[in-house]
Amino acid sequence: MGKSKALQATRATQAALKPARVADAQLDHLERMIRSLALSGDAKAFSCLDRDYWKRRLAALGDESDLVSTQRARVLRLFELLARERAGAGSGKAAA
Structure with a gap:
């Protein structure tokens, strides 16, 4: 019975x-x-926006939508990009 309730909830x-x-x-x-x-490359352009806002928007998208694997991968890459920007990786451009 426990399984059927869990399945119904899912x-x-x-x-x-x-x-x-x-x-x-x-x-x-x-x-x-x-x-x-x-x-x-403009630190001021990004600093005027709240990164937490963008993180909340990404999280809400994942919570509210039945994303396919490619969409989940895009969301994860955007979370990583926000994390790198926060760490300051965006201010020093790496040589290609």
């Missing part, structure tokens, strides 16, 4: 999630914004 959770195709537009926007700010 199904209910999945039913409440937005489909992956709906998340694409939001993920595209977040990716454009975070990448353009992080890669601009």
Whole structure:
């Protein structure tokens, strides 16, 4: 019986999630914004925005949507980009 309740809860959770195709537009926007700010090389441009805001937006996207593996990978890369920017990796450009 415990299993069936857990399965019902999982199904209910999945039913409440937005489909992956709906998340694409939001993920595209977040990716454009975070990448353009992080890669601009202008520390002031990124500092005027709250990184925690972008992290919350990414987390909400993952929590509210039934993301496919490629979308999850994009979200993780954006979290990593925000972490690198916070650590100051964005201010010193590495040689290609």
